[in-house]
Amino acid sequence: MSDIAPPVAALIEEFAKLPGVGLKTAQRLTFFILRSPTDQARRLAEAIMRVKESIVYCSRCFNITETDPCPICSNANRERDVICVVEEPLDVLALEKTGVYKGLYHVLHGALSPMNGIGRKDLRIDELLTRLQDDAIHEIILATNPGFEGDYTASFIKNEIKGSVRNANLRVTSLARGLPIGGDLEYADEGTLSRALEGRRDL
């Protein structure tokens, strides 16, 4: 980066630290900022700082929130006997958009991954088990991502529940696997197609 003004080099460097942003993209973003109105650039800079200053994790479900407990945990109209366990806050967003689920959540903040050194202490698993000791919980939906790490995490949690949770009423479920809506059968991978066959239903 010889001959480039230091503030420009610094911004390229910072942008390049973002996930999925290589050097070329970081350059493009930097020159976009250079050309955009100062107001727009300031809004981005302020939004970054505001997120760091005002967002905390909910002490119950560990979703991101401005208030603790979060709006979902403190909403009296949600079904309080079911907890949906997800890997990331974005998963909560995706489920909320469906409008179908009315229960509570628990955000693990990742999936178990021995390969990447992510163990149970890195996730909010113990906090989940504590929540499940409450007899009022009747169902836990393990909605981790379909795939090796997500499935491993779900079966790990299921075993932990069996081993340590004294809650006779608790039903452990997972999301259905099968063909995605709008997906094309001929392009479905073998795993998806096998699960779609296994889970077939009478019409």
Added chain:
Amino acid sequence: MSDIAPPVAALIEEFAKLPGVGLKTAQRLTFFILRSPTDQARRLAEAIMRVKESIVYCSRCFNITETDPCPICSNANRERDVICVVEEPLDVLALEKTGVYKGLYHVLHGALSPMNGIGRKDLRIDELLTRLQDDAIHEIILATNPGFEGDYTASFIKNEIKGSVRNANLRVTSLARGLPIGGDLEYADEGTLSRALEGRRDL
């Protein structure tokens, strides 16, 4: 974006205004910021503001710079009789990295594009013509991007020079077109291959 904390929604929205960043990417970037140390997020926010506060355009070549004139224009060791005309500041960077070019630059800040309503008044063409009235300039290299708009801009500037610049010594050149180094002949498009044939040289 219901049920998402307003500061998070705001940051997603600001990220999504960046070029090439859709809603999904903006969400990923936002959650990356949420998870990263506050110091790192602050460095990004401050780099954005610093670029807006400290970077100006060089009044001679219109490259971006912290000082006016820019380090290249004010460098006594550069060859002052040749000007390389490029579309964007990033092009200056790319040419500087080669280490081959020792002359001056002129940044147009775009290419003529009747389709997108970008005319000569939107670019730094008049400023270029004024610079060329100086008899000390012996060569101008039109290094616009190879492609319709870049070629159109180069030929437009060439005609303007013919029509209005009184500088008998001025040579107008453009960069060689041909096969890119490391490129595969069988994957080269027809235009590139035609230009490579036309420009063939004795070995």
